[in-house]
Amino acid sequence: MPSEAQDLPRRGRDRPALQATLAAWFPAAQGGLSPIPGGMAAARQRLAALDPIAYGRSRNHLDGAVTGLSPYIRHGVLTLAQVRDAVFAWLRERGYASPERQAEAQRLAGKLINELGWRDYWQRLWRQLGDGIWHDLEPLRTGHPAEAYAPELPPDIAAGRTGLACIDAFAADLTATGWLHNHARMWLASYVVHWRRVRWQAGARWFLQHLLDGDPASNNLSWQWVASSFSSKPYIFNRANLERYAGDRHCRTCPLASGGCPFQASYESLQQRLFRPEPGGHHPVAPALASLEQGRWQVSPTPSGPHPPSPALTRPIVWVHGEALGPANPALRAWPGAPALFVFDDDLIASAGLSLKRLVFLQECLEELPVTVRRGKVAEQLLAFAAEHGADGVVTSTAVDPRFSWIRNAMAERLPVLVLEPDPFVSLKAAPDLRRFSRYWRRAEPLVWRHFG
Numbered sequence: 381m382p383s384e385a386q387d388l389p390r391r392g393r394d395r396p397a398l399q400a401t402l403a404a405w406f407p408a409a410q411g412g413l414s415p416i417p418g419g420m421a422a423a424r425q426r427l428a429a430l431d432p433i434a435y436g437r438s439r440n441h442l443d444g445a446v447t448g449l450s451p452y453i454r455h456g457v458l459t460l461a462q463v464r465d466a467v468f469a470w471l472r473e474r475g476y477a478s479p480e481r482q483a484e485a486q487r488l489a490g491k492l493i494n495e496l497g498w499r500d501y502w503q504r505l506w507r508q509l510g511d512g513i514w515h516d517l518e519p520l521r522t523g524h525p526a527e528a529y530a531p532e533l534p535p536d537i538a539a540g541r542t543g544l545a546c547i548d549a550f551a552a553d554l555t556a557t558g559w560l561h562n563h564a565r566m567w568l569a570s571y572v573v574h575w576r577r578v579r580w581q582a583g584a585r586w587f588l589q590h591l592l593d594g595d596p597a598s599n600n601l602s603w604q605w606v607a608s609s610f611s612s613k614p615y616i617f618n619r620a621n622l623e624r625y626a627g628d629r630h631c632r633t634c635p636l637a638s639g640g641c642p643f644q645a646s647y648e649s650l651q652q653r654l655f656r657p658e659p660g661g662h663h664p665v666a667p668a669l670a671s672l673e674q675g676r677w678q679v680s681p682t683p684s685g686p687h688p689p690s691p692a693l694t695r696p697i698v699w700v701h702g703e704a705l706g707p708a709n710p711a712l713r714a715w716p717g718a719p720a721l722f723v724f725d726d727d728l729i730a731s732a733g734l735s736l737k738r739l740v741f742l743q744e745c746l747e748e749l750p751v752t753v754r755r756g757k758v759a760e761q762l763l764a765f766a767a768e769h770g771a772d773g774v775v776t777s778t779a780v781d782p783r784f785s786w787i788r789n790a791m792a793e794r795l796p797v798l799v800l801e802p803d804p805f806v807s808l809k810a811a812p813d814l815r816r817f818s819r820y821w822r823r824a825e826p827l828v829w830r831h832f833g
């Protein structure tokens with residue numbers, strides 16, 4: 381008999397009750413509720429508001445027509461393939477599928493498809509690099525040695541008390557809502573790494589605590605792009621850039637706006653102020669990155685192990701994990717009546733310091749699925765659940781996070797595990813060159829657009 385006592389009770393749409401239940405389960409999790417709700421119903425509303433053409437025109441502006449889909453995509457409430465298809469359906473409905481308008485469609489809506497490609501690209505890199513994404517992929521191009529960067533995030537940044545209205549507003553939005561516009565993420569990350577000279581990893585950890593879409597791949601690799609350990613130059617901005625895309629909402633209330641704004645300068649003078657000339661102008665390619673070609677990688681790869689033959693299961697349980705919290709989950713689709721379990725991973729939540737709003741978001745997604753929710757050590761909980769149900773194995777779906785493989789391998793010593801693939805964003809026959817997005821996208825883009833028309 382399943383033990384009811386360990387199961388998280390369902391709270392339906394009563395968000396404060398849900399928050400209280402999760403706060404009791406995870407007393408160390410900080411913060412309140414995000415205004416962004418979890419679940420497929422909320423994701424569908426976002427999809428219905430999609431406008432790929434307005435997106436292409438305005439995505440860099442804080443008020444631009446961005447989709448806000450990232451928390452849902454991150455947790456598999458929607459797959460990238462579903463969003464891709466929604467963009468193409470939107471274009472078809474407006475008559476862009478005719479042969480003579482296809483090029484126009486690609487020009488107008490290509491930016492959104494391209495951004496979905498960025499997510500796919502970061503995921504592919506994570507699969508290759510495993511926890512290697514926590515290390516500099518290349519030496520920094522700032523002229524400063526790694527030791528020049530502070531290892532911890534200064535408390536005034538985390539608390540939103542730097543005195544800079546823009547930076548403090550971004551920090552406040554991050555901690556209150558768990559979501560930031562891409563440009564705000566870039567400005568905030570740039571300030572942390574280049575103006576305050578803090579290691580990107582400290583900023584990345586902070587983001588992952590709070591972002592509802594917190595994803596080590598998109599997050600860490602974007603931080604590396606800003607820092608210059610995975611790009612050709614460090615990313616910086618100035619006040620003119622901020623005001624162009626954010627308007628004057630921050631500067632008009634900023635005490636430093638009329639004297640003392642550290643962003644009020646030309647790019648040339650900021651370069652001189654923030655960076656030192658690189659020695660000899662020569663930049664060695666880090667051995668780690670040099671080995672990243674055609675799908676080969678040698679540093680701490682994801683422990684996938686050899687693939688055992690697919691087990692034939694008759695009474696499995698379904699393991700639902702945090703990358704597949706939607707109806708497209710292939711394990712739930714293949715075994716609709718099987719007992720299904722999600723386990724809040726105590727070790728992960730404690731070590732990453734995940735905020736309460738992220739846990740509430742996850743639970744809201746889970747409440748729409750036919751799934752029991754528990755907490756603890758994931759493999760142990762799954763094996764106990766399987767024993768309660770007399771199961772002969774576990775069915776689940778592929779996840780990119782290396783923790784998934786560790787848990788799967790720990791379970792596979794005791795029970796057969798069948799892993800199903802979600803629908804891919806793009807199928808590439810040979811492993812692409814992942815050393816730069818452009819190389820991956822040259823191969824991927826034409827195949828993605830084959831789904832249109």
Ligand SMILES: Cc1cc2nc3c(=O)[nH]c(=O)nc-3n(C[C@H](O)[C@H](O)[C@H](O)COP(=O)(O)OP(=O)(O)OC[C@H]3O[C@@H](n4cnc5c(N)ncnc54)[C@H](O)[C@@H]3O)c2cc1C
Nearest residue numbers: 446447448449450495498499562565593594595598599602
């Ligand atoms: C420092 C930094 C940290 C970031 N951390 C994360 C993170 O933890 N999780 C995360 O999902 N994204 C992260 N991003 C990427 C990007 O900022 C967000 O995906 C985007 O802002 C989410 O808002 P949206 O859904 O409205 O995106 P839209 O602009 O509407 O794009 C649609 C979808 O495309 C994908 N996408 C868009 N831009 C990017 C991008 N640059 N990289 C990867 N995927 C992208 C996302 O899945 C997004 O939901 C980070 C960017 C930076 C600069």
